[in-house]
Structure formats: structure tokens, C-alpha cells
Amino acid sequence: MSLYNRAAEILEKLERKEGSVKNLVYSSRDQNIKQLYALVCETLKYSSVLESIITSTNLLKEEKKLKMNLAKVLVYDLLFGKGLKCGGVWKVIIMRHKSRLKSSLAMMKVKQKVSRNEDLLCSEPQAFEDLTLPRYVRVNTLRTNMDDVMDSFRRDGYTYLGKASSLEDLRHLSGKQFICDLHVPELLVFPPKTDLHSHFLYTAGHIILQDKASCLPAYLLSPPVGSHVIDACAAPGNKTSHLAAILKNKGKLYAFDLDMKRVVTMSTLLLRAGVTCHELANQDFLKTDPNNPKYRNVKHILLDPSCSGSGIVSRLNQLTDDKASSSSERLQALSGFQRKALSHALCFPTVERVVYSTCSVHTEENEDVVRDALKEHGDQFRLVNLLPEWPHRGLETFPTGSYCLRASCKTTLTNGFFVALFERKSVESKNYKRSCSEETNIKLTSPRKCTIKLKKRLKRNTVNPVKQSCNDGIDTKSPSAKSCILKLKKKKRRKQNPIVHVKKE
Incomplete structure (x- = not known):
């Protein structure tokens, strides 16, 4: 009872x-x-x-x-x-x-x-009818691969339509059709209301039922295989399993959540998904020490903090749309926490990329939080212009606001969402130095020094016609040729190598 x-x-x-x-x-x-x-x-x-x-x-x-x-x-x-x-x-x-x-x-x-x-x-009123979204299915590459999953659905009578070329291709799916998403790899799209909860691929953890917008944070963070990554507010764990798939279960994935019950639920989900590179932490991310040696190799952080959830599209939301979820007091409290969490993530000394995302449509939780973070950490971090072809951009409430992504039911056929990617400014310089170093095979410290050393090396590699003629045994009677021979002999004596005799004409 x-x-x-x-x-x-x-x-x-x-x-x-x-x-x-x-x-x-x-x-x-x-x-x-x-x-x-x-x-x-x-x-x-x-x-x-x-x-x-x-x-x-x-x-x-x-x-x-x-x-x-x-x-x-x-x-x-x-x-x-x-x-x-x-x-x-x-x-x-x-x-x-x-x-x-x-x-x-x-x-x-x-x-x-x-x-x-x-x-x-x-x-009943059909206000929600036009908000019906496609069914998005992320293939869990820790358990299987795209080809096997698509073959399985074909055997079940589904028709594969290839890769989508535009969002319009996703609007017109019907019956037992499916298509590959045009933005996120390993994401299949089915018609609305396709129920796959009892499908063996889902129960076995081979596929994850995850909205497309929710796949964007891990996809855009894109940590290299073997990286050390923090998922700051990880539960229920779909984004965590996506990160693990990108990492190919190599490296280290630290997943934080304050609620013990949610951590237990997340542990079950990650186990079913085949995630093994993770370390769960039932603790407040804000209380972690950025200078802890444990996190000295962390270069990527995904932060998807608690939010109002105002972007989640469901008929239940229409029936229970309460002003408490969008009241100024609640938004102020949520945005205050979000600012602290984002600022804390940007304080990790080795971090190079931080994704900030919410499932909210409110500016207070999105652009306002990002703008304040840039004011505090703008000398070290910049925003990355994400997916220029994405149709729904961030609001231009600050100069680079349009670099962020927004998602909505009508424009992107997803739940309402927001994503911003911070990148440490020195990373661009490091990438330049790395490519330059690979080209010249010397240790470099800055792009300017790289250019100077490269020029010197090219100058050293320029062939001297006199020395070349000397080495080839040509015109050895000339004064310059004799001088060249003497220099070569001295140099080879210093190296304690046999003297090369040049035949005189």
C-alpha cells in the first residue's frame, strides 16, 4: 500500500x-x-x-x-x-x-x-504531437561494431537507407527503416516510437538508447585513445560509456557523482556496456584537488552538471510543466553551482579541453555561465567553434557565443541541449611545435625559434660546389680544391678514420 x-x-x-x-x-x-x-x-x-x-x-x-x-x-x-x-x-x-x-x-x-x-x-490536445523525435541508437563499439549491428537489424526486417545527407532525411523515416546519422559516428536513427527496449542488442549492451544531443559532449571532447579523462557529473552513465568507447577502454576514466544510488545504477550500466577503464568516485567533484598527482595526466574533462532539464522533450513534461523548474530562484541556484563546477574544471593544471553541456534551454544556465567562465579564465582558455555546419548556434550574448551549440526539437530533431568546448590557448602552439619538430627532427621551444632553426638547417644542407667537386675528384689542381683536400684530411684525422686519397689528374 x-x-x-x-x-x-x-x-x-x-x-x-x-x-x-x-x-x-x-x-x-x-x-x-x-x-x-x-x-x-x-x-x-x-x-x-x-x-x-x-x-x-x-x-x-x-x-x-x-x-x-x-x-x-x-x-x-x-x-x-x-x-x-x-x-x-x-x-x-x-x-x-x-x-x-x-x-x-x-x-x-x-x-x-x-x-x-x-x-x-x-x-486530448495534440500540442506534443509535433514534438515527436526519432529514435536514436548509439552502437556500443566496446561490445560490437557497426556492420554487425546493421546486419542484425536487416535480419529483423529493417531496411537500411545509408548515411543521411541532411536533417530532412531523419524527418521522413517510417515503418522499419533506419539510417546513419550525418553528424555523430556510430549513431543509427530509427522512426519515432520505435521500441527497442526488449531487443537482444539492447539487453546485451551492444546498443545504447541515447538521444543524439546527449552524444555530442563526448563526441566533441574526442579524447585520444589512452588518455586520462574526468567525467565530472557522470550518472546515469551514458556519456561515460560513450567516452570509454572513444578511448577503446584504454587509459583512465574518472567518473564522479555525489548520489550513491545513482553511482550504483551507473555501475550496473557500465558493466553491461563492457566499460573497464573507469574508476567510480562517490564524491563531490568540487571537492577534488586539481593538483592531486592522481590527476596529473588528465587533459580532458566532460562537465554535464545538474540543470533544470528544461530541454528534455516528452509528453510527461507537457503534463507536469511546473514553473518551479524555471523559476528565477531555482535557475539562480543551479547556475551558481554550474559556474563553480566549470571554474573548478578549468583549474586543473594539465587540462587542455573541457566540454560544458546542459539539457537546458535557459540562457542563465548556458551562455551566461560560459561568458562568466571566459571572464575568469579567458587568459588561458578560448572557445572552439564547434561544427560550423550545425544549424542551431549559441546566442550571441558575448562575442564568441555563436561558437557554442544549441539543440532543439524543431531545428535539430533532438532534445533541447547546449554544448561549449573550452581549449587551452597554449594547445594550438603545442600542436604547431609538434608538427615542426617532426619535420626538422630537433627539439623546439616556440614557433619563431622553429622557423629560425629550420632555415639554419636548410642552409647547412645547401651543397657547396667546391666541396662537391673535391669529393667527386674534379679540378683538384686548383687552389680551392687543394684547400678542400687538406680540410677533409684534417677532419677525418680528428675522427680517427682512414684518410681518403683523392686521385690527381
């Missing part, structure tokens, strides 16, 4: 605008979080239908101790779920009205000319 009571309490808190569904469910600390979350979500989905049934049967008038939210939860499980699981007085009360409740549901279907329970939802 506690499951129904907790679900009813969460519904009441949602009505009072005390938080979002996820926050309220996870803060309840129920023993079965998944079951509670599913029950709350499904009850919200059928909320108007349930209210009509309860009202038409006069259930609350006859059972005065029963409140609307508790009644909704109980009636949902009776009519739409797997049946009431609880005992006690509430089950007795609901079962007393079972026949009337079922009759009311049947009459509703007849009036609306539908045969399935799901079709009752079609009578």
Missing part, C-alpha cells in the same frame, strides 16, 4: 509546484524507484481520463475518505495497469466499485469510437 500512498503524495506535490517528477520520485527514497516512477508517469498520462471516470461514478462522494490523487493511482492500476497489488482497506473500497469503474471506461470508449485504452489519449 505504501507504493500507492507515495505515488499520491508525489502527485500532490506536483500540483503544489514543489519540484519535477524525477526529483520528487528520487527524493522519496522508495525501495522500488523504477516501479514508483512508472506508476506516477502512467497515472499522469491518463490523468484526465481517470478524473472523468472517477467523477462519472461518484467515487469520491461515496468514499469520502478517498482523495482524488490516491483514487487516480488506484483506479489506474485497476483499469490500465496489472491490477491492484495492495491489500488492506483501499483495495476493498476500490474492488467494491470495480464493475462501475469498468463500465464507465467502456462507455467512454464507445462515445469516443475507440477500441484501445491508448486511443483515449488521442482525444
